[in-house]
Amino acid sequence: LQKLVIFGVGLIGGSIALALKKAGNAPHIVGIGRNASQLDLAIELGAIDATSDASEANIHAVCSDADLIIIATPVAQTEKILTLIKPHIGAHTAITDAGSTKSNVVLAARNALGDRFSQFVPGHPIAGAEKSGVTAANADLFIGKNVILTAEVETNQDALSRVTAMWQACGAKVSRMNAAEHDAVFAAVSHLPHLLAFALVDEIAHRPNAQQLFSFAASGFRDFTRIAGSSPEMWRDIALANRDSLLNELDAYAQQIATLRSLLSQQDAAGLQAMFEHASKARNDWGKTQ
Amino acid sequence: LQKLVIFGVGLIGGSIALALKKAGNAPHIVGIGRNASQLDLAIELGAIDATSDASEANIHAVCSDADLIIIATPVAQTEKILTLIKPHIGAHTAITDAGSTKSNVVLAARNALGDRFSQFVPGHPIAGAEKSGVTAANADLFIGKNVILTAEVETNQDALSRVTAMWQACGAKVSRMNAAEHDAVFAAVSHLPHLLAFALVDEIAHRPNAQQLFSFAASGFRDFTRIAGSSPEMWRDIALANRDSLLNELDAYAQQIATLRSLLSQQDAAGLQAMFEHASKARNDWGKTQ
Numbered sequence: 001l002q003k004l005v006i007f008g009v010g011l012i013g014g015s016i017a018l019a020l021k022k023a024g025n026a027p028h029i030v031g032i033g034r035n036a037s038q039l040d041l042a043i044e045l046g047a048i049d050a051t052s053d054a055s056e057a058n059i060h061a062v063c064s065d066a067d068l069i070i071i072a073t074p075v076a077q078t079e080k081i082l083t084l085i086k087p088h089i090g091a092h093t094a095i096t097d098a099g100s101t102k103s104n105v106v107l108a109a110r111n112a113l114g115d116r117f118s119q120f121v122p123g124h125p126i127a128g129a130e131k132s133g134v135t136a137a138n139a140d141l142f143i144g145k146n147v148i149l150t151a152e153v154e155t156n157q158d159a160l161s162r163v164t165a166m167w168q169a170c171g172a173k174v175s176r177m178n179a180a181e182h183d184a185v186f187a188a189v190s191h192l193p194h195l196l197a198f199a200l201v202d203e204i205a206h207r208p209n210a211q212q213l214f215s216f217a218a219s220g221f222r223d224f225t226r227i228a229g230s231s232p233e234m235w236r237d238i239a240l241a242n243r244d245s246l247l248n249e250l251d252a253y254a255q256q257i258a259t260l261r262s263l264l265s266q267q268d269a270a271g272l273q274a275m276f277e278h279a280s281k282a283r284n285d286w287g288k289t290q
Numbered sequence: 291l292q293k294l295v296i297f298g299v300g301l302i303g304g305s306i307a308l309a310l311k312k313a314g315n316a317p318h319i320v321g322i323g324r325n326a327s328q329l330d331l332a333i334e335l336g337a338i339d340a341t342s343d344a345s346e347a348n349i350h351a352v353c354s355d356a357d358l359i360i361i362a363t364p365v366a367q368t369e370k371i372l373t374l375i376k377p378h379i380g381a382h383t384a385i386t387d388a389g390s391t392k393s394n395v396v397l398a399a400r401n402a403l404g405d406r407f408s409q410f411v412p413g414h415p416i417a418g419a420e421k422s423g424v425t426a427a428n429a430d431l432f433i434g435k436n437v438i439l440t441a442e443v444e445t446n447q448d449a450l451s452r453v454t455a456m457w458q459a460c461g462a463k464v465s466r467m468n469a470a471e472h473d474a475v476f477a478a479v480s481h482l483p484h485l486l487a488f489a490l491v492d493e494i495a496h497r498p499n500a501q502q503l504f505s506f507a508a509s510g511f512r513d514f515t516r517i518a519g520s521s522p523e524m525w526r527d528i529a530l531a532n533r534d535s536l537l538n539e540l541d542a543y544a545q546q547i548a549t550l551r552s553l554l555s556q557q558d559a560a561g562l563q564a565m566f567e568h569a570s571k572a573r574n575d576w577g578k579t580q
Contacts, residue, residue, distance in 0.1 A: 126508045146506055188494060189507040193514040195550060196486065198569040203546040204478060205572035214576045216436055217479040218416045220520075222580060223513040224483040229573040232566035239554055239562055250551045254544065256493040260485060261540045264529055272529055276522035279488040282495035283519040286504045290512060 001027040001166060005066045007081050008073030009033050009042040012098045012125060014137030016070060017047035019170035022139040030062050033073075042134045060088040068094045068162055075099040076237050082112035082120070089116060094159035096121045096166075100186065101241040102150045102179035121163040122150045122179060124186075125172060132231070143171035150179040187245035192253060194235055195246065197228035291317040291456060295342075295356045297371050298363030299323050299332040302388045302415060304427030306360060307337035309460035312429040320352050323363075332424045350378040358384045358452055365389040366527055372402035372410070379406060384449035386411045386456075390476065391531040392440045392469040411453040412440045412469060414476075415462060422521070433461035440469040477535035482543060484525055485536065487518035 004020070006013040009031040020026045031039050031048035039051040052058045063069060063085050071081050078097055089095065095113075099105045102122050109120045126146040147167045151160050164174050177185070204213055239246055263271040294310070296303040299321040310316045321329050321338035329341040342348045353359060353375050361371050368387055379385065385403075389395045392412050399410045416436040437457045441450050454464050467475070494503055529536055553561040 126506065146508075148506070185499075185503060185506050188497075189503050189511050193490065193511055196490070196547075197514060198566045199546045199550050200483065200486070200543065201569035201573045202565045203542060205568060207478075209475075210572070213475060213479050214572075214579075216416060216438070216475050217576065218436075220517045221479050221483055222577070223516045224487060225573050226513045227510045228569045229577060230570065232563050232570050235566050236559055236563045240557060240559060243554055243557065247551065247555060250547060250554070252493060253490065254547055254551070256489045257486075257540060257544055257547070260489050261537065261544070264533055264540070265537060267530060267533065269526055269530060273522050273526045275492045276488045276525050278495060279491035279518045280520065280522050282500070282504075283491045283515050286507065287512070287519060289504075 001067050001162065003027055003066045003068075004029045004166075005032065005062055005069045006030070006048065007032050007069070007071045008077075009039060009048060009134050009137075010072065011132050011134070011136045011141075012127070013070060013072035014042055014045070014047045014134035015127075015139065015141035016072070016166075016170055017042070018045070018137055018139035019142060020166070021046060023169045023171075027067065030066075032059075032062070038134050042137075045134065045137070047134065047137060054084065059085060063088040063093065064090050066090070066093050068096070068166060070166075071095070071097040074234065074237070075101065075105065075241065078105055079108035079112050082109055086113055086116055089119065093119060094121060094156070094162045095119055096123045096149075096163045098123060098125055099241075100124060100190070100238050102148075102182045104241040106150065106152060106179050117152075118154045118156045119159050121155060121159050122152075123163060123167070124148045124150075124182065125167070140171070142167070145172050147172040147174050148182055149174060149176050150182050151176060152179075183242050183245045184248075187242055187249045191238055191242055191246055192249040194227050194230060195239060195250070196253070197225050198235065201225050201228040291357050291452065293317055293356050293358075294319045294456075295322065295352055295359045296320070296338065297322050297359070297361045298367075299329060299338060299424050300362065301422050301424070301426045301431075302417070303360065303362035304332055304335070304337045304424035305417075305429065305431035306362070306456075306460055307332070308335070308427055308429035309432060310456070311336060313459045313461075317357065320356075322349075322352070328424050335424065335427070337424065337427060344374065349375060353378040353383065354380050356380070356383050358386070358456060360456075361385070361387040364524065364527070365391065365395065365531065368395055369398035369402050372399055376403055376406055379409065383409060384411060384446070384452045385409055386413045386439075386453045388413060388415055389531075390414060390480070390528050392438075392472045394531040396440065396442060396469050407442075408444045408446045409449050411445060411449050412442075413453060413457070414438045414440075414472065415457070430461070432457070435462050437462040437464050438472055439464060439466050440472050441466060442469075473532050473535045474538075477532055477539045481528055481532055481536055482539040484517050484520060485529060485540070486543070487515050488525065491515050491518040 004027040017029050029048045030050045031042050032052050042048045052062045127141050167174050294317040307319050319338045320340045322342050332338045342352045395412050417431050457464050
């Protein structure tokens with residue numbers, strides 16, 4: 001990897017840059033973004049070597065000889081950026097992204113890249129989303145973390161290897177699955193919990209005695225609702241992008257809540273205990289692996 | 291406070307004892323429990339000064355001149371203990387408990403204590419329930435934490451003052467509400483979140499691809515489901531004890547999930563964002579006060 005271009009030098013883009021610098025043998029890294037002060041800060045922090053704006057001439061200069069282009073902007077910008085760079089990427093250039101949903105990104109990339117789609121490797125690093133901005137970036141963010149690549153049948157094997165090697169250099173564990181499987185997995189273990197937490201806090205905050213309720217909420221509530229403090233815009237986009245899987249998850253959970261309600265209503269102590277025990281054992285077994 | 295008796299010298303009972311010792315001017319503290327090795331450990335840790343078994347003669351000796359008796363056992367034992375001590379408590383003795391639900395405890399205390407019910411002050415310290423046992427006890431557990439006392443109209447004012455002063459000596463903030471209000475508040479901010487977390491983990495753990503799902507779960511899932519690792523028996527008892535309030539909460543939450551599903555199904559981006567923003571702002575405002 002000689003030359004790397006990062007669109008969006010925030011938490012994810014900045015942390016990739018810092019991780020590659022720390023790993024040694026780092027490529028020349030060019031940062032592109034809408035916020036000039038964030039880019040200047042990224043240079044000051046030693047994350048990137050140069051910056052560029054998104055003018056046609058500069059995009060051509062920056063992208064035509066890049067080995068790898070990483071799109072780490074909010075996911076709603078991905079298709080626009082792919083359309084922008086398509087005429088300028090070299091035959092050798094690999095492109096990847098860091099979006100939390102993959103079927104929609106694959107579709108957008110097919111639209112935007114056309115005959116260059118084989119150069120695109122859809123990716124999803126599973127790492128902290130609470131903080132944002134390059135000041136939150138750190139070189140160790142991806143150490144031991146999962147990164148999923150959802151290559152399609154057309155995906156160029158050399159591009160896939162290059163993206164895999166880049167993430168491994170950041171310390172991540174790289175896995176592969178197809179985009180639909182990815183979206184179903186993350187609907188269950190990430191997107192659904194976020195929606196459930198938003199829903200609970202919204203419902204409580206609308207009550208006449210919300211202030212009293214919050215004043216007696218304690219550590220269980222704090223942890224359960226921490227993800228309800230996440231970015232509303234980001235989660236609106238994720239929910240819409242992964243709508244089909246999430247509707248399935250909401251239906252399965254509503255059914256489970258109905259089961260729980262029925263056990264409680266019937267004072268079925270053994271049934272309640274069986275559900276709680278199964279959950280408690282599974283949660284504590286999982287906790288030991290973390 | 292000259293003489294204090296604690297039934298159940300575990301996390302809560304042990305922490306009260308250690309806090310009072312640390313505050314200075316501590317009473318003589320007698321611990322009573324089913325597990326002799328826990329009691330010996332409590333003496334070694336300097337939490338209690340003496341132990342007793344539950345024989346009739348010893349209960350009489352220990353309780354007849356006690357200023358305060360604290361019941362900090364699992365809540366299912368409360369009524370049995372109150373029945374046991376009733377013939378032996380002095381006219382001056384105050385009694386309190388530490389159960390997470392209060393309407394059921396008030397009912398049990400009325401049954402068990404009869405004409406001595408005025409000496410009972412129902413209490414609920416809002417402090418850590420994940421760990422248990424006297425080895426988890428610490429003198430600072432209650433500092434800055436809420437304790438709710440749900441005195442009834444008959445409750446003796448002197449007993450109420452004594453229990454209030456005991457908790458204040460432990461560093462807690464003491465509030466009062468009636469038992470029904472208490473149970474409704476904690477159904478919303480504690481009991482419902484626990485049930486929702488148990489329900490989610492149980493549902494996921496039953497799926498054929500549970501292992502794959504857990505292997506990609508990350509920090510959001512970890513915090514959201516932490517309380518699903520809690521004691522199944524304790525939460526079965528709390529759920530049944532606070533059934534009416536919890537059924538109301540489950541119905542309100544099911545309605546909220548239906549609203550969310552409808553917004554998502556209709557791709558109502560503005561509606562989703564409004565719900566997530568309201569929740570995010572409320573959660574982050576609350577987080578600043580913690």
